[in-house]
Amino acid sequence: MYPAHPAWSRRRRGLLTAATALLLLVCYALADRTGAAAQGAVPPAPGPAPATAAAAGDPPPDSFWGDTGAIPPAQNVLTVQILNRTNGQYPDDQVFWSFGGQTRSIAEQPYLDMPANSAGRMYFHLGSPDSQYSDFIEFTVGSDAFHGNTTRVDAFALKLAMRVHGHDGADKQVGEDYATFQEPREATWQAFADAMPPEFASLAEVQAPYRIPSPGSVPDFRPGGQHAAYMSDYARSVGMDASTQEIFGCSGPLAGDAPGCAALNRHVAELPRDQWNDPSRFYRQGPANYYAAFWHERAIGNLAYGFPYDDVAEQSSFVSVQNPQWMVVAVGW
Numbered sequence: 001m002y003p004a005h006p007a008w009s010r011r012r013r014g015l016l017t018a019a020t021a022l023l024l025l026v027c028y029a030l031a032d033r034t035g036a037a038a039q040g041a042v043p044p045a046p047g048p049a050p051a052t053a054a055a056a057g058d059p060p061p062d063s064f065w066g067d068t069g070a071i072p073p074a075q076n077v078l079t080v081q082i083l084n085r086t087n088g089q090y091p092d093d094q095v096f097w098s099f100g101g102q103t104r105s106i107a108e109q110p111y112l113d114m115p116a117n118s119a120g121r122m123y124f125h126l127g128s129p130d131s132q133y134s135d136f137i138e139f140t141v142g143s144d145a146f147h148g149n150t151t152r153v154d155a156f157a158l159k160l161a162m163r164v165h166g167h168d169g170a171d172k173q174v175g176e177d178y179a180t181f182q183e184p185r186e187a188t189w190q191a192f193a194d195a196m197p198p199e200f201a202s203l204a205e206v207q208a209p210y211r212i213p214s215p216g217s218v219p220d221f222r223p224g225g226q227h228a229a230y231m232s233d234y235a236r237s238v239g240m241d242a243s244t245q246e247i248f249g250c251s252g253p254l255a256g257d258a259p260g261c262a263a264l265n266r267h268v269a270e271l272p273r274d275q276w277n278d279p280s281r282f283y284r285q286g287p288a289n290y291y292a293a294f295w296h297e298r299a300i301g302n303l304a305y306g307f308p309y310d311d312v313a314e315q316s317s318f319v320s321v322q323n324p325q326w327m328v329v330a331v332g333w
Contacts, residue, residue: 037050054178059300064178064330065163071326076115077141078164078324082106085159085181086126086333095331096125103129115326116143124158124331132210135160135327146324147270149317150175151305155211159188159332161300166321173300174317181332182300188298195294199227204293215291216248231264238269243316248289250308262312265289277313 054060062068064085071079084095084106093107099122102112118141126133139148150160161175167210180188191213193204202220203212220227221244231244240260246252250261263269263276267288275281279302283293292306298314303317310316 054182054275056177056179056297057300057302058178059173060161060178060181060330061293064181065328068165068326068328071328073109074113074195074326076113076116077118077143078146079326080112080114080122081326081328082112082124083328083330084108085161085330087182087184089185089333090126094127095127096131097123097329098123098129114141116141122329124160124329126158126331126333129170133158134210137162141324145322146327147318147320148327149305149319152292153214153305153308153310154217155207155213156192156295157186157211159330161330161332162319162321162327163330164321164327165325167323167325168319172319172321174303174319175300175330176298176332177300180289181330185333192294196290197286199230199287201289214248216245216307217288221245221248230287231289234267235264235269238264240264240269248307258309258312261307262309265292265307279313281313282315 023146066081066083069272071081073079082095082097084090084092086095091107092110093105095106096103097106097112099112099120100118121136121138123134123136125131133183135156137148137150137160139146141147146164148162150162150165159176159181161173161177161181163171163173165171176177183191189204189208189212193201196203199220200215202218203215206218207213214228219225222228222232223243223245231247232242235242235247240253242253242264246254247261247264250258250265254264256262259273259276260269263271265288266282267274267285268278268281282288283290289307292310295304295306296302298304299317303315304310305316305318311318
């Protein structure tokens with residue numbers, strides 16, 4: 001996964017304790033699946049079952065996105081369709097979206113005619129409208145343009161991917177890759193735990209089974225935490241003065257220094273500046289933001305928002321489409 005750094009090789013596998021792993025399995029089986037518990041087997045999600053395994057970073061095939069030719073034309077700027085891609089874990093009447101004061105299941109309303117000047121977040125919930133299994137995308141819609149992204153800046157909660165199509169044929173996809181959508185949630189969670197160095201071990205545990213928070217959001221990396229110096233010592237070695245939490249959050253003295261904050265998170269700040277934007281050099285040694293690195297590995301085209309300034313060197317999941325026609329958002333488990 002990532003190059004070795006001190007003490008990592010001794011804990012590459014099994015960072016979750018047996019007790020934690022058991023707790024996760026119990027939580028997955030019991031939490032927030034009212035339909036599955038009450039009704040027995042849940043009908044499979046729409047769309048064909050995957051025929052072959054996909055490689056990391058691969059986009060979904062066209063069949064994953066359904067019949068896009070059937071998406072109704074927008075009366076406003078673009079039509080948004082929400083897809084259930086939970087691999088049969090939740091039926092359509094338990095997959096909810098919320099935007100603009102509306103909350104609907106996709107069984108009730110799978111489409112939204114998005115007007116101009118819409119901005120903010122669209123939230124998605126599994127199980128119930130107020131379920132803790134919840135995540136979001138961000139966007140701004142102009143009179144003739146769409147700008148938006150998936151994000152892991154705060155946390156991972158649900159697998160999300162979005163595809164935006166323009167009237168001129170422009171077509172862009174971002175979010176979790178096809179291989180990640182294919183595997184069970186438990187497998188994704190364990191893969192994250194296995195990939196993390198010891199300092200990041202608590203991320204897979206502290207908000208399980210609902211979220212994997214970003215490192216700047218947990219006590220371990222805050223001032224006074226056991227890993228408070230994890231990034232700050234490296235920053236000082238390259239002439240930058242910021243706390244570990246500020247580095248992960250690109251805040252404080254780094255709020256106005258996008259290149260510097262990105263270089264620290266990717267561990268390239270010690271290199272000449274003309275090498276800071278070379279993705280082949282990112283995350284090759286620690287300390288680094290290995291949380292962000294993991295979601296890049298699991299993203300379509302390896303593009304993800306793992307920290308606030310991840311758009312430096314065009315590595316984020318931001319898309320911009322002029323004269324948009326439709327957008328499809330896939331919600332996974």
